[in-house]
Amino acid sequence: MLRTVSAVAVMFVFWIVLSGYFTPFLLASGLASSVAVVWLARRMGMVDAEGHPIGLVPRTVFYWPWLAKEIAKSAWDVTKVILSPRLPIRPALVRFRPTQRTEVGLATHANSITLTPGTITIDAGHDEFLVHALTSASAEGVVSGDMDARVTRFERGA
Amino acid sequence: MRGYLVLRVVAKIIVPFMLLFALYVQFHGDFGPGGGFQAGVIAAAAIIFYALIFGLPAARRVVPDRVVESGIAAGVLVYAGVGVAGLLLGGNYLDYFVLDPDPVSGQHRGIFWVEAGVFITVSSVMLKIFYMFAGRQRKGDDG
Amino acid sequence: MSAALDLASWTALAAGGFFCLVGGIGLLRMPDFYTRVHAASVAETLGVGLMLLGLMLQSGFTLSTVKLAIIGLLFLFTSPAATNALAKAGMSRGIQPLLASREHESSKR
Amino acid sequence: MIDGTHLPVLQVVVPLLCAPLIVLVRGGRIGWAIATAASVFFLASSLAILLEVQRVGVISYAIGSWPPPWGIEYRIDAANAFMLVLLGLVASVVAPYAWASVRAEIPRDNHYLFYALYCLALAGLGGIAVTGDAFNLFVFLEISSLASYVLIALDRDRRALLAAYQYLILGTIGATFIVIGVGLLYLMTGTLNLADIASRLGDVRQARPVLAALAFLTVGISLKAALFPLHMWLPGAYAHAPSAVSALLAATATKVSVYVLLRFYFSVFGTTAVFAAMPMGDVLLALSIAAMIVASAAAAFQTDLKRLLAYSSVAQIGYITLGVSFATATGLTGGIVHLFNHGVTKGALFMLVGAIAFRLGSSRIDRMAGLARSMPLTCAGIVVGGLGLIGVPGTAGFVSKWYLVLAAIEAGSWVIAFVVVASSLIAVAYVWRFVEVAYFRPPSEETARLKEPPAALLVPAGVLLAASVYFGVEPSLTLGAAYGAAEALLAGPR
Amino acid sequence: MSALDHYSYWVTIFLLVAGLFIVIARGNFIKKLIGLSIFQTSVYLLYIAPGKLIGGTAPIVGAGFQVYSNPLPHVLILTAIVVGIATLALGLALVVRIREAYGSIEEDEILRAEQSAARDDAT
Amino acid sequence: MNPETAVLVAVSLPLAGAALIALARRSPDAREGATLVTGVALFATVASLIAPVQAGLRPSVALVEMLPGMPIAFTVEPLGLLFALVASGLWIVNSLYSIGYMRANEERNQTRFYVCFAGAIAATMGVAFAANGLTLFLFYEMLTLVTYPLVTHHGTEEAKRGGRVYLGVLLSTSIMFFLFALVITWHAAGTLDFVPGGILSGRLGNAALGGLLALYMFGIGKAALMPFHRWLPAAMVAPTPVSALLHAVAVVKAGVFTVVKVIVYVFGVDSIRGLASVDWLPTVAAFTIVAASIVALRSDNLKRRLAYSTVSQLSYVILAAALLTPLSVVGAALHIAAHAFGKITLFFAAGAIYTAAHKTEVSQLDGIGRRMPWTMGAFAVGAVSMVGLPPTAGFVSKWFILSGAYDAGHWVAVGTIAASTLLSAGYLLPIVFRAFFRPAGDDGGHAHGEAPMPMVVAMVATAAATLLMFVFADLPLSLARQLVGGQA
Amino acid sequence: MMFAAATLAIIVTMALAIVRAIRGPTVFDRAQAGNTTGTMAVMLLAVIGFLNGRPEFLDLAIVYGLLNLVGTIAVLKFFRYGDLGDPGEGEPPRQP
Ligand code: NA
Numbered sequence A: 001m002l003r004t005v006s007a008v009a010v011m012f013v014f015w016i017v018l019s020g021y022f023t024p025f026l027l028a029s030g031l032a033s034s035v036a037v038v039w040l041a042r043r044m045g046m047v048d049a050e051g052h053p054i055g056l057v058p059r060t061v062f063y064w065p066w067l068a069k070e071i072a073k074s075a076w077d078v079t080k081v082i083l084s085p086r087l088p089i090r091p092a093l094v095r096f097r098p099t100q101r102t103e104v105g106l107a108t109h110a111n112s113i114t115l116t117p118g119t120i121t122i123d124a125g126h127d128e129f130l131v132h133a134l135t136s137a138s139a140e141g142v143v144s145g146d147m148d149a150r151v152t153r154f155e156r157g158a
Numbered sequence B: 001m002r003g004y005l006v007l008r009v010v011a012k013i014i015v016p017f018m019l020l021f022a023l024y025v026q027f028h029g030d031f032g033p034g035g036g037f038q039a040g041v042i043a044a045a046a047i048i049f050y051a052l053i054f055g056l057p058a059a060r061r062v063v064p065d066r067v068v069e070s071g072i073a074a075g076v077l078v079y080a081g082v083g084v085a086g087l088l089l090g091g092n093y094l095d096y097f098v099l100d101p102d103p104v105s106g107q108h109r110g111i112f113w114v115e116a117g118v119f120i121t122v123s124s125v126m127l128k129i130f131y132m133f134a135g136r137q138r139k140g141d142d143g
Numbered sequence C: 001m002s003a004a005l006d007l008a009s010w011t012a013l014a015a016g017g018f019f020c021l022v023g024g025i026g027l028l029r030m031p032d033f034y035t036r037v038h039a040a041s042v043a044e045t046l047g048v049g050l051m052l053l054g055l056m057l058q059s060g061f062t063l064s065t066v067k068l069a070i071i072g073l074l075f076l077f078t079s080p081a082a083t084n085a086l087a088k089a090g091m092s093r094g095i096q097p098l099l100a101s102r103e104h105e106s107s108k109r
Numbered sequence D: 001m002i003d004g005t006h007l008p009v010l011q012v013v014v015p016l017l018c019a020p021l022i023v024l025v026r027g028g029r030i031g032w033a034i035a036t037a038a039s040v041f042f043l044a045s046s047l048a049i050l051l052e053v054q055r056v057g058v059i060s061y062a063i064g065s066w067p068p069p070w071g072i073e074y075r076i077d078a079a080n081a082f083m084l085v086l087l088g089l090v091a092s093v094v095a096p097y098a099w100a101s102v103r104a105e106i107p108r109d110n111h112y113l114f115y116a117l118y119c120l121a122l123a124g125l126g127g128i129a130v131t132g133d134a135f136n137l138f139v140f141l142e143i144s145s146l147a148s149y150v151l152i153a154l155d156r157d158r159r160a161l162l163a164a165y166q167y168l169i170l171g172t173i174g175a176t177f178i179v180i181g182v183g184l185l186y187l188m189t190g191t192l193n194l195a196d197i198a199s200r201l202g203d204v205r206q207a208r209p210v211l212a213a214l215a216f217l218t219v220g221i222s223l224k225a226a227l228f229p230l231h232m233w234l235p236g237a238y239a240h241a242p243s244a245v246s247a248l249l250a251a252t253a254t255k256v257s258v259y260v261l262l263r264f265y266f267s268v269f270g271t272t273a274v275f276a277a278m279p280m281g282d283v284l285l286a287l288s289i290a291a292m293i294v295a296s297a298a299a300a301f302q303t304d305l306k307r308l309l310a311y312s313s314v315a316q317i318g319y320i321t322l323g324v325s326f327a328t329a330t331g332l333t334g335g336i337v338h339l340f341n342h343g344v345t346k347g348a349l350f351m352l353v354g355a356i357a358f359r360l361g362s363s364r365i366d367r368m369a370g371l372a373r374s375m376p377l378t379c380a381g382i383v384v385g386g387l388g389l390i391g392v393p394g395t396a397g398f399v400s401k402w403y404l405v406l407a408a409i410e411a412g413s414w415v416i417a418f419v420v421v422a423s424s425l426i427a428v429a430y431v432w433r434f435v436e437v438a439y440f441r442p443p444s445e446e447t448a449r450l451k452e453p454p455a456a457l458l459v460p461a462g463v464l465l466a467a468s469v470y471f472g473v474e475p476s477l478t479l480g481a482a483y484g485a486a487e488a489l490l491a492g493p494r
Numbered sequence E: 001m002s003a004l005d006h007y008s009y010w011v012t013i014f015l016l017v018a019g020l021f022i023v024i025a026r027g028n029f030i031k032k033l034i035g036l037s038i039f040q041t042s043v044y045l046l047y048i049a050p051g052k053l054i055g056g057t058a059p060i061v062g063a064g065f066q067v068y069s070n071p072l073p074h075v076l077i078l079t080a081i082v083v084g085i086a087t088l089a090l091g092l093a094l095v096v097r098i099r100e101a102y103g104s105i106e107e108d109e110i111l112r113a114e115q116s117a118a119r120d121d122a123t
Numbered sequence F: 001m002n003p004e005t006a007v008l009v010a011v012s013l014p015l016a017g018a019a020l021i022a023l024a025r026r027s028p029d030a031r032e033g034a035t036l037v038t039g040v041a042l043f044a045t046v047a048s049l050i051a052p053v054q055a056g057l058r059p060s061v062a063l064v065e066m067l068p069g070m071p072i073a074f075t076v077e078p079l080g081l082l083f084a085l086v087a088s089g090l091w092i093v094n095s096l097y098s099i100g101y102m103r104a105n106e107e108r109n110q111t112r113f114y115v116c117f118a119g120a121i122a123a124t125m126g127v128a129f130a131a132n133g134l135t136l137f138l139f140y141e142m143l144t145l146v147t148y149p150l151v152t153h154h155g156t157e158e159a160k161r162g163g164r165v166y167l168g169v170l171l172s173t174s175i176m177f178f179l180f181a182l183v184i185t186w187h188a189a190g191t192l193d194f195v196p197g198g199i200l201s202g203r204l205g206n207a208a209l210g211g212l213l214a215l216y217m218f219g220i221g222k223a224a225l226m227p228f229h230r231w232l233p234a235a236m237v238a239p240t241p242v243s244a245l246l247h248a249v250a251v252v253k254a255g256v257f258t259v260v261k262v263i264v265y266v267f268g269v270d271s272i273r274g275l276a277s278v279d280w281l282p283t284v285a286a287f288t289i290v291a292a293s294i295v296a297l298r299s300d301n302l303k304r305r306l307a308y309s310t311v312s313q314l315s316y317v318i319l320a321a322a323l324l325t326p327l328s329v330v331g332a333a334l335h336i337a338a339h340a341f342g343k344i345t346l347f348f349a350a351g352a353i354y355t356a357a358h359k360t361e362v363s364q365l366d367g368i369g370r371r372m373p374w375t376m377g378a379f380a381v382g383a384v385s386m387v388g389l390p391p392t393a394g395f396v397s398k399w400f401i402l403s404g405a406y407d408a409g410h411w412v413a414v415g416t417i418a419a420s421t422l423l424s425a426g427y428l429l430p431i432v433f434r435a436f437f438r439p440a441g442d443d444g445g446h447a448h449g450e451a452p453m454p455m456v457v458a459m460v461a462t463a464a465a466t467l468l469m470f471v472f473a474d475l476p477l478s479l480a481r482q483l484v485g486g487q488a
Numbered sequence G: 001m002m003f004a005a006a007t008l009a010i011i012v013t014m015a016l017a018i019v020r021a022i023r024g025p026t027v028f029d030r031a032q033a034g035n036t037t038g039t040m041a042v043m044l045l046a047v048i049g050f051l052n053g054r055p056e057f058l059d060l061a062i063v064y065g066l067l068n069l070v071g072t073i074a075v076l077k078f079f080r081y082g083d084l085g086d087p088g089e090g091e092p093p094r095q096p
């Protein structure tokens, strides 16, 4: 039940952020819409830990900046590869076992890998990830498990 | 495509926001590019996205066929009903001025309900078209 | 003060544009499907991110900035999801990536 | 509120509201009741409007109380009041007919769809007849056309699907030409209100975009009206559609499109622009004569009675446009009265053929050997209808032919007058095809055991047939209305 | 205003002719519908391009703007788009039903099926 | 019953009769009774109009307006009354004859026969009393349509072919030319009412008048002016009573009646006399007379010979009317009656011969006079009348036509009449001679007596009428003279 | 001026993506190029919206972004499974 209320709250905030006009009619309709959307989301079975991971939000403050840095770094590497005449790519498939337990955690990990240029998650499952790496450097990056640890900490807040 | 874990998680997160965005577009027709048509399409797109990922039967459980078909009809009745309301209140058909003592808010009220009607119809039609064509393959296999 | 902001936004926009172009070029130069996805991700992450940042700096603390942030968030979630779906669909449809050597066995547990 | 002022918009709104209502209710029987009620209301309201127009001259109704030319204006003069009466009469006769005909020809779970689309088509056609706004006209045109495509496709026979598809393609091309024409007019005048366009055309009437608009509109509307040679979609559509649909469309759809041609030619562009500056008169004349001769001849060689009647429709539309091509009071009166007379006659004929198909299961002529013995009433009806198509005195067809020949003579073109009378002889040929088979061939064992179709089918057909004879013997009502319409049109843009 | 300035009209003409050509030249029913849609879209530009006022902004009231492009063509074309979709959806539904009934959506194959069916009736 | 109601009754009575006949289809006797009663009643009604018309009255009544300014209206004028009298009178006789013929030959669907017959008479009354061109055209077309089932009575393949020519020629000429002429007249004169002295005087140029006259003459297919005569021989497929109807009672009579009516009441005798553009008509009529007579001469089939005899006799009336002199116009009116009585007698005889002796060819008629004295006697009277010798009606009308031609100084006409008299003698009198003065050929031992009683009575009656009209010529004459305003 | 540069960059990238879409051998290359084009379109809308000073364009950008995602997934599913309604393996979503 708490999750539903928080979901409505998040929706209403999103509405206000979008709207920019704060007339009573619009605010009322915003609230009504939020309630309606959450009701429909519940019918779709989306208002659960996965669909509405409210708990994880505070920790994004720490995780996202790190991710941004990683993305910038690897993007620069890939840029150098693309722009160099020799196109020094050594594509490789890497399989490894993730340490996250919840689907949201796994999804975050998979997306983080995909977001950082040089690596894309082809298949993400509870017991195995399949990643395609552009260069051997990016392949090692994945295997190193550095990102895996960070995501798990993000997931469990340990 | 339920097997696609990443898609499933992302879908569960953004579908509600898509629906809310649709309603945002619906209500802000007066202030920016919005209104019934666009909102209806976005809302339908959200449900279709859900159906793509979680399968048509799941979508049919959320928005059953009967609701969709009556939505098509109900939307038109709402739209035309606003016109008739204008008629009953002494104006011509589709006259918004008479919908409220103050003509300007009468306009707002009129256009609001017309756009609501359009939203219901357009979203229902889009969904109905998707249900028919997507469902056909399924019927094709079983038939 | 605003001059510094303008300068920052110009550079962000320029960088964003540059990375977009890099991504575009990569799209054409890369030999196979999967490698092209990498190139695209450069454009879709840094290219888009920097340009959005540039625009946000331009508009300061207004409604537009918020909406730009929302677009950013949107891309943050949907872009990798789409890329993953594309790659997974491609793989399950049997498109073999060009591989330099044997697969790296995960050394860990 | 319920005094006459709101009738013009209720003509469209009532059937328009009934369509979704029927979809909501999803009942075949209730659907029929609603559709029939809507049609009868349409007729009653159209008669009231006709009387009002005869008293006042022109009725103008502003949608949403936005005064013209800003708002959408429903503008009814003698011309479209007469069209509304035709629509109302045919609709309120075909609706009862549909009860038995639909049960026989359309799968059970589509019945409610038929009636919903019936109301939609009626609303669309009513809208075309009523509106005074060019783009609104296009929208109603598409509403009625889309409803017609589906109505045709509802038939069990798979060829109905092909016919509907072909009609959709050609109909949409026609509609798009119309919307291009309207767009060009809007470009040149900055307004969409027909009367306003007419008054603003002023000196740009000869400008090239306006002439281009005239060309686009002519081709587009001719496609919708199935004016020869743009009639290719009609035979298939009317032959394979359910009988009730063929009856409704044959009597109304093409007729309303011809009205649209009249409205643009006379009320918007004006006779001088259309007939003096541009050779539209001669073009229409040539196409009409071609239609009268070629389509009638084609009808004579058909093996299916419905397809025969369809080709006959193409020919009869040629007669209507012939009257229009003279752009004189007599010519227009002849054209407009034939628009009504043929609508009524052909509606009755299609219903009768539907009644035969109800018993025989087919409308192929060679399976009707000796049918007159087992179905004397129905066959007599078809003969009377056939005489109406020929234009034998005592039928409404004669009145129209009289005015068309007179118009030709007044215009000094004796040869064309002779062609009109001569070509009605070809009608004898294709009516004779039925008479010979039904009356002279010994009944096959299949036709021998048939009995008359049920009254539910014959009575509505009888009503239209009686109308086609009554307005042949005492045509003061139709001629009066047609003459009024001709005068209203010839008054041209103010 | 040289011919080039009227580029929107050239686009309209191209789309119109291309659409009609596809409808006529192609035997596949789906391709015909695609051609028909292209033909319908030729009208959109015809209405909206002339509506654009040089220096006029998008026809939505915004602070600090006086000159707006003409909103009417936009409204009209929104309706035309809806009509286009309705026609396309109906066309596709018909093609699906035709494929079920005839087993093909190629014009010549279907006509052949029709002719042979007609011959059977006649004998 | 005042004259106005009499006119309405005259037109509606046969229709009522037709309904009565249809109702009485169960019992043939009741059905035939209804026909006869209706026939007598009709004749009485028409006869009641003689007095007022002779007193110069023109009773007229208008019904509904079919077109603005053109109601369905009736006016009784002398020519119309004369035609109506002949038609209604002969209907009675023809019915009597039909009863004998249909029963003797066991014809199928006789009810349809009598109903259509009554319908045809109603149409004929409509044509006779029509007050304007439109009403005339309405009933003229009705006559074509209602006689069609009679012509194709047997329903055989041959009947259908004959029917197709019958309907084809009559409908196409009426729609293409007659209707066209009416519209032109309406355009020129602004009215289609039949007005003594014509409505076109001074409205059209000479050439246009000539052209319009051509449209009328060839448009009125029922007058069988060549080349539009093909329908008459084609209609021989019908049973004899129908041929009698076609040739004598209604159809052709309506044709020539309309011709005379158009010339007198539309063009006006005086206004077109002497016009160069109309003098082609007598020549065409003359040609038809001679050509038809020659064909008749060479046809061995009795009914075919009589058919072509009709074609030529009809052109007598047209020729007479075309001469445009008072005497010839009176002659034309009289000839309508004279030919009716004569030709119906000949057809009755032919029918009787077929019924009794199953003979159809002239060559088979040797010595038949001894077996069928009454039939051949009547035939002789008819023949004499056709040739135009006293004491028959034919002589009276031919006398007026001849003197009319003489007045007009139209030598071609005079010559034609003389020649045709010889020709008609040539194709009719030898039959009488062969019947009475030739030894009976071998009839294949098939002994046969006279035709059934009702047929003989009918024949004798019409033969008597042919003779009586010679003796009491003043009644038809008085009506005919009124036609030209007592100038003859 | 810098806006113009950014707009140009976006347009060129879009052009490159379209070239890949045309050349791309497999359907998935085309779908991927389509996705990139869509992303660039969103940025184009955002930038042009700013260039003309109309923040409302950003709403359009968001809509375009959403529809682009749905479109790409639909194309993927059609060419991979041939049926848009097929739920595929995995347990159905828990619906109360
Ligand atoms: Na990556």
Ligand code: NA
Pocket (backbone or CB within 6 Å): B029, B034, B035, B036, B037
């Ligand atoms: Na809107």
